[in-house]
Amino acid sequence: MIDRSSTGPWQSRALPWVLPGLFILIWSVVSGTGMAPAYLLPHPGDVFATAFQYIFKEAGQGAYAGRFLEDFLASTMRVMLGFGLAVAVGIPLGAVSGRLIVVNRILSTTINALRAVPGISWLPLAMIWFGIGIKTTVFLVALAAFFPIYLNTEAGVRQVSPILLQAGAMMGVRRLRGTFAILLPAAMPHIIAGLRLGMGISWAYLVLGELTGVPDGLGALIMDARMLGRIDIIVVGIILIAIIGRLCDVGLHQFLRLCFKSARRHP
Amino acid sequence: MRTRLHIVKNEPQPSQAPVVFEIDQLCKRFKTNGSGDVSVLKDITFMARRGEMICILGQSGCGKSTLLKILAGFMPPTSGSVRLNGRPVRRPGPDRCMVFQEDALFPWLTVRENIAFGLKDRRMDRDTKKREIDRFLSLVDLTDFENYLPQEISGGMKQRVSLARVLILQPEVLLMDEPFAALDAQTREEMQNLLLALWQKFKHTILFVTHDVGEAVLLAERILLFEKGPGRIREDITISLPRPRRKDTNAYFLNCRSMTAKIKAIGVEG
Secondary structure, rough: OOOOOOOOHHHHHOOOOOOHHHHHHHHHHHHHHOOOOOOOOOOOHHHHHHHHHHHHOOOOOOOOOHHHHHHHHHHHHHHHHHHHHHHHHHHHHHHHHHHHHHHHHHHHHHHHHHOOOHHHHHHHHHHHHHHOOHHHHHHHHHHHHHHHHHHHHHHHHOOOOOOHHHHHHHHHOOOHHHHHHHHHHHHHHHHHEEEHHHHHHHHHHHHHHHHHOOOOOEEEEEEEEHHHHHHHHHHHHHHHHHHHHHHHHHHHHHHHHHHHHHHOOOO | OOOOEOOOOOOOOOOOOEEEEEEEEEEEEEEOOOEEEEEEEEEEEEEEEEEEEEEEEOOOOOOOHHHHHHHHOOOOOEEEEEEEEOEEEEOOOOOOEEEOOOOOOOOOOHHHHHHHHHHHHHHHOOOHHHHHHHHHHOOOOOHHOOOOOOOHHHHHHHHHHHHHHHOOOOOOOEEEEOOOOOOOHHHHHHHHHHHHHHHHOOOOOOEEEEHHHHHHHHHHEEEEEEEEEOOEEEEEOOOOOOOOOOOOOHHHHHHHHHHHHHHHHHHHHO
């Protein structure tokens, strides 16, 4: 059992941070020298101060102070609900559709047509159906995350070598156990790719879903700040979503590797 | 019914072991797009006695792999029947295990887990299971590699795992589809010797598909010589060389030569 994660020297560990560091450096120079005025792009120091206030100060100690935890929990719950729904429908449907040509024929045209519809066009409809609030957001997140999860699961399952299934069958493995012991593990790299794409897109659609007047959440924060012209808060919101999105991606991957041998050991 | 069988004269005393595998007038046709069917197997009839090592020898495209797939239960024949111990074969099962030519191990399981895979559903207490797995690991000489993944071991080792994971299920019949064809010459010879040793120990009935004359003569008690278009049994030849057989003896060489001549004759006629 060889651990394939890169535990190289510090140089290779530092590599992922080169780009963000460079980015902040350029940002500092651009706004420090006045090339970009503060009402277009606030200085990183100001943004950092705003972020500190937003995250760590008590409520009442300034605009937006201390709201982070509440927003974070609200948004995370919406993402998890929507993502969970997409997983619960996407993986079983994808697996069946990858195995049974009939199901695939029935589903593929419709799903690929719906996939072409941009998420934002669902927003007005979702607001009419579900009203303003958590249901609309969860619906949009689930809808958006469903497609990459479904499509990747389907592709993964379809590419499983029939020889592996035959080997299982001759060793006396029946269909149900074969699904969990052979089919899904063999398709695991694709399934992981689908889940990670789905998780990423969930955060994107979260903001869309929160644009519509929910009181809390990171998307609502950004919208609110736009109305009040608080560009520093907008930048804080963007950076926080980027960080949380990345952490979710890493967390998801680690979780899968922890739970499934096939996620740890695939070549 | 058995007109296609020509038993060679110098057969030793007929084996008294009971018949386990009966293949009767098996035909297989595949539908092609357009011009009708292609007949891949025609009137395949033979039987295998318990503990027999039978090699199915023929050029590529003579339907020998298709035959093995039908015997394993992976695909149904167009007509004819396959019986194991008198019962018709309809689906794959652990009484007829296949060793594939290509790598068919589960890449996310270690050597040990791959070998243990088929035992999972068996009612067996933990200790017995563990002992069985240990025993088969050592039989194929992979004890030191039990925690390796298939991607980390050589082709020969992979085929040893493939062998162990089916032997541990104690199948009645072993179906081997050119299992050593992708290995280098030296590893192939090691594997052939290992197979013979295991066969001597367990007395499985083995159907071994190959296109390698030398391999067939080394392993087989009987060789079913196939011709193609459609695939059918040309001749049922008994190899009466004493064991252990050595590749550097005259007798072995003569057998190979006569077998090669027979194959050439088929080619000329066809």
